[in-house]
Amino acid sequence: MNTGEEIEGIDVTDMAQALNEDLAHNESVSGILQHMQEEIERLKMENISLKQDLSRTNCYQEAGTEQSTVLHCASVTQDEPSLPPEYSDFKDVFDPVKASVLPPHRSYDCRIDLIPGAPLPNNRVYALTDKETKYLRTYLDDLLQSGFIRHSTSPVSSPLFFIPKPDKSLRACIDYRGLNKATIKNKYPLPLIPVLLDQLRHSTVYTKLDLRGAYHLVRVKEGDEWKTAFKTKFGLFEYTVMPFGLCNAPAAFQFFINEVLHEFLDVCVIVYIDDILIYSKNSEEHTQHVRAVLSKLKENHLFAKLEKCTFNVNKVDFLGYCLSPQGITMDIKKISAIADWPEPSSVKDIQKFLGFANFYRRFIAHFADIAAPITTLLRKGQRFLWTDEAAHAFQLLKQKFTSAPILKHPDPDLPFFVEADASQVALGGVLSQRDAVDGQLHPIAFYSKKLLPAEQNYTVAERELLGIKVAFSEWRHHLMGAKYPVTIFSDHKNLQFFGSLKALTPRQMRWLNFF
Structure with missing residues (x-):
């Protein structure tokens, strides 16, 4: 500007x-x-x-x-x-x-x-x-x-x-x-x-x-x-x-x-x-x-x-x-600012919006996946063209921000749960703990990361496993030395047999050592 x-x-x-x-x-x-x-x-x-x-x-x-x-x-x-x-x-x-x-x-x-x-x-x-x-x-x-x-x-x-x-x-x-x-x-x-x-x-x-x-x-x-x-x-x-x-x-x-x-x-x-x-x-x-x-x-x-x-x-x-004692929410003034944010008309506008939104991305599940059509426009040499896909992503992000959940304060005296997922373009995860009163899982933080071009070529199983690996790296300070075993949720059942595979690629062997 x-x-x-x-x-x-x-x-x-x-x-x-x-x-x-x-x-x-x-x-x-x-x-x-x-x-x-x-x-x-x-x-x-x-x-x-x-x-x-x-x-x-x-x-x-x-x-x-x-x-x-x-x-x-x-x-x-x-x-x-x-x-x-x-x-x-x-x-x-x-x-x-x-x-x-x-x-x-x-x-x-x-x-x-x-x-x-x-x-x-x-x-x-x-x-x-x-x-x-x-x-x-x-x-x-x-x-x-x-x-x-x-x-x-x-x-x-x-x-x-x-x-x-x-x-x-x-x-x-x-x-x-x-x-x-x-x-x-x-x-x-x-x-x-x-x-x-x-x-x-x-x-x-x-x-x-x-x-x-x-x-x-x-x-x-x-x-x-x-x-x-x-x-x-x-x-x-x-x-x-x-x-x-x-x-x-x-x-x-x-x-x-x-x-x-x-x-x-x-x-x-x-x-x-x-x-x-x-x-x-x-x-x-x-x-x-x-x-x-x-x-x-x-x-x-x-x-x-x-x-x-x-x-x-x-x-x-x-x-x-x-x-509050219940947890952490976004500042209501910031929510109003995002809700009223005009549609970007230049790369500078996109940078400004994402710079503002990134501060609160820990409240949004699959932030990187949703924002992918917008972040693509920031590539060097990329001609700015605001597509219907980018417009949809922009409106969806605004909707997600205005309905963001309360993030609970982490408690080391309770078990941690990690849910990880992967798409063709991004990884996503959520760290949760079960509330002692209502028995429901409540989020502590969300995490997402856009995949590198090479990572997009991984198999489905590798991308899913990478999502778990990245989640554990992101929340290492909570999960390492946890008082109770960490429960992992994944929609790829074959991962439970990963450790017993007889033939592993060098990359898979490195990941196995990580866990």
Whole structure:
């Protein structure tokens, strides 16, 4: 999608258009711009009404050179809810004024180690409109007053530009691509969201905490500030806190928050960057857990946005899912977005739809099989032709998403059941457990995979066996060392004699060793 296109209700500024024209041939920048627009459209589809608050604007930008840049920008002002009385002695954790105070240096400060000999950026200043100039002045004044930035004499600089928000105000973004290219990458891993959610078995009450200006709660390592310098018409500035846009920022913050909350992880807390979920088996236990976590936040100069927090509930939206004691469902807003999704008219439209849909594919049986007529259009050199078969697949996927089941939390104290199947084009499987109350099998997760051209030439028996093998690989962390024998369901009865065959191909022998 072009940044220069007009989005309904949003006037794309001349600045964004000029930036797109200047950098259209750069694949990395195209990714940045595309995700900016996708974020805008996502917010529109969710009908989020953002109120302008120029004095407090946080632009969350997580960027990397090895993966697409994602922008999370917000400046939401709402009526501030009250803090539950059992946590009233932690009101300082939710104080926005104290959150704007420059944090201390710690051992967790963000390092920016450079590749020896790598060229460093020194970009030009972009011309701004009157509206952008006015906003820039406020933006700089706020950050200077808080000490989050300072005047700089750095020999490097990255450009600052603006993109429009849905309420027609602006958000400032710094393009750190040049710096990121010269930075030694921090390989500290971000958690796998499905693995995080597996910890919620037996939980009945939840509290969600959203950290305020999370990255700005971490200092840049002393002596590395000059590397964050950005250039504007009002001069050169550098960050003293970790800015949004550095390729190592997500990893650095994840390491920091994991260290702060390490004693609670997988016990009563799961955390993904600045989103914290506290879970407990009962209310009494939950109050103790929440107080312990708030105490850690206060001790480490971390703050949360009260208006974005949820306390002591039996159902909570977290990381795009709706969580409850019954299991996991899709976020209702995302379901509405998929239900209203227009039919793709280009390869870019297909990529956008599948990128959105893939996040929830674990809810859909035979996702890869259903989507095959659509994914075929993404082949290199493939001419875009929206066929009746593709249209049918598109509508069927939308129908499947709007009727997706609840996925149960896995319980290692119950037997697991694996059902695997294979078609001519894809593999599919479902991991289930039997409910102790109704005695029925309930899904934990679905899995599907499109077959490679060579795999499509396998015999029916081989494809069916491959489906079982892939399912066991996908759910290895549940099935290996399971307390009870795993039951496999297959519609190919001949597989039960596979181990007793006298003549096996080399491929079949390898598979036999797998089992």
